Amino acid sequence: MSKIKDKIKKSFLARFVPGLASLIKRGPSGWMVILGIIIVLALVIMTAIGPWVTPYNPVKTNVGPIRAPPSSQFPLGTNHLGQDMLSRTLVGGAIMLQVSALSALVCFIIGVPLGLSSSYIGGFLDSTISLVIDAIYAFPSLVIAIAIAAMLGPGVVNMALSIAVVYIPSYFRIVRSQVLSIKELTYTEAAKAAGARWHTILFRYIFPNVVPSIVVVITVNFADAALTAAGLTFIGLGVTYDIPDWSWDLTNGWKYLSSGAWWIISFPGLMIILLALGFTLIGEGLSELLNPKLQR
Amino acid sequence: MGLRTYIIRRILLTIPTLLLLLTMIFLITRVLPGDPVALHFEKKATPEQMEQMRKQLGLDKPVWAQYIDYLGGLVDINYFMEHGYPNLGKSMQTFEEVGGQIFSAFPATLELAIYSMIIASTIGILLGVASSKSYNSVPDHLIRGFGTVAYAIPIFFLGIVFQLIFGVYLHWLPTGLRINPSITPPATITGLYTIDSLLEGNIIKFFESVKALILPSLTLGIILSGIFVRLTRTNMLETLRLDFVTAARARGLKEGTVTYGYALRNAFLPILTMMGLQFAMLLGGAILTETTFSWPGLGRYIVQRINFRDYTAIQGAVVMFGLFVTGVSLVVDLLYAYFDPRIRL
């Protein structure tokens, strides 16, 4: 199992890293990818170092006056609980990043092998599984996520699971369409005729060609997962106030807008946009680079 | 295969898909939480109270029997004749018929969805065409930037910002209601206030309902337009390259004719399909939009039910979503078959 994981890592990285440098030359699509990576890395680093850098304890209430506007003491102001917005903004991405990463992992672990095996085996099994998957896929993702989250309750893992269920179909479908198109190519037939065993064909021929599309799906998944997590929190199915979270700040800060306290929601909101934007840029840029129809 | 055969096949295919969907919803909302009644009361009730609720809602039966009831309720013609809506269960909170509550909330969501879709596709197509025509220029990059950023904005964030700017600071547009409370809504024919007021011939009511609709549908519409911008741009770029477009220019036709009459008309079909697919996305977004604007639709209904832990009602609402999405995807597939000559011939 770990051998296979190693192989995956190797083929993935081996193609990706040298490719990164050449991305700059590839025009606007390449720049999108690089910009996206920079944004995401910046946010991840900020969240990681955050706990050590915050001027105040992001969870502690009443460290300052309630709903104070930005000042030199509190550069991003304070919220209705007297918590420092700068500290909360610095570390507020943790939940969303964790949820996105976890859901992406679950989707990958379940969706990819399912897609690979279902399409490879084909036949009735494939048709049935595809039908089930399509039923889930057509359904509004937020509704399912809400339903599951409502049933399971709040928490990072539950949120990640609800989101994962919704996005497994995307992974499945992309993998399946790729496999189906490669399966029919002559060189796969040739390999079969030469007596290659099914797992060799799957991993050495099919999988490497599927990887680029999976990468695109993963990045889009991250972006969507972050936004869905925000949505869940907004409805009240997310985390509680003692865990700093951008979406939570947004959800609870908007009541105070009419009294003019714009800073409570602006900065967390901006962060969420940046996070989703970062992932989307990577995904969009990559999918454009990989799209042969647009290449000259 | 002919168009008729395709239609029949496609409609028949809906049945297993729908069954699958309903089963999935049942599993999530009835089986997953374990004991919905216990969750509803959060251990604040006596076992007798819980048992009584179970009896009243039919939750004391074994799971498979509940499943049969659930499916049976949906196709119960008598019930439908009697009430005007299918049997979607009873609310845990008020023991009212969930179907009734849902059907009074649904038109609001439908109206919101329709106008949002119109806004999204109009903005999307116009910008997408403009972008494709000025390939690799500054406007192109700006529009692409818009297309990418638009989708990354959390819907409720944009909604809040709009409310702030237009509702609070400028005091232009109302928030929270479908129509100014001093006006009685138009007589219900379609359930869509805008259409109904026009049918009634009442212009004032029409304007008032439009006023209430603008912010929420603009919010949802702008966010959704991002996808349409990118899709239109991509399809147009491909189509503009085709021979018949250059041939049209070679005949000295005006650029506008070439762009819209030749390129867009041929690039349009995938966009139409996307519009149908996006309806599902729209419903998800509607939940957030309705919550932000207190718009009395199905989305806000679900969120309220979640707050009240009214699991049976949640189940009913999710089923309603499922029915709607299945219906829309069916219509889209049929429309596509109608427009794509490859299937027609």
Add this chain to the structure above:
Amino acid sequence: MPLLEIDSLAVDYRTSRGAVHALDDVSFSLHKGETLGLAGESGSGKSTLGLSIMRLVPYPGVIVKGQIKIDETDILKLPESEMRSIRAVKVAYIFQDPMTSLNPVKKIGAHFVELIRTHEPRTSEKEAVERAKNVLKNLGLLSERINDYPHQFSGGMRQRIMIGLAIALNPDLVIADEPTTALDVIVQAKTLDLLEDLRKIYGMALIFISHDLSIILERCDKIIVMYAGHMVEYATSPDLHKAPKHPYTQGLLQSIPNIELSDQKLSAIPGSPPNMVNPPKGCPFWPRCPYAMEICPVKVPPLIVSGQNHLVRCFLYGE
């Protein structure tokens, strides 16, 4: 007064990998009623030349140098709106692939009506339809089919429709880009005959673009042979056939199979066309030329007069 005069035309495609010199130093003239053949391999620049005359070189192509004069007016200096009024009225274009040159969602009658009413806006709908039906008749198509869609016609018929659209407004010059390449041989001959008949009736000049030298030799008065964006030879058809001067032309002629010889070895020119992003220095043909000399890779040979009305770009004939 020549109908068409081209002087030192140069066209580049500005791709992300560098500039591709699709056309370099192209000059010739054409008179009313003449037929000119443009012969060459794919990538030789012949289509680009045709499109340049229509000012329809696709992105990222740019006309970087030269003049194109139609009836003494340099069309490269015209505003787009005036150019549009020239297209289909003075110069028309027939595209290569009839399967993709018509609007799939537009009835063919509508194609004609739109064309007529764009350039002659005072024409009523009725008149336009009548004229469309007439054109269809002249093409040998049933006028009842005016309301059919392109996909309901065969390739040969669609090409006739394209020809019809091109000549509908009686242009002085028609540029036909490989009009028969996508058709089978029998339909080819019929189409070419149709083109020739129409040309004679309306007195049009014709630029015939093809990679098939045998067709060009048969049907054109004058011939330009293109290679890698350069004109390498320019002569009348009989002259070119009897006494081809450029080694490339000679190679082309030799590779045309002769049906009358029973024991013929098919010959081909060795090598392949050059990479247009990084073309070899000097004469573009020298790597494949059996007569290559020391000077050939050094600089591009100029176009020299060699014989009566015969131009050739080769150091074999002088400097």
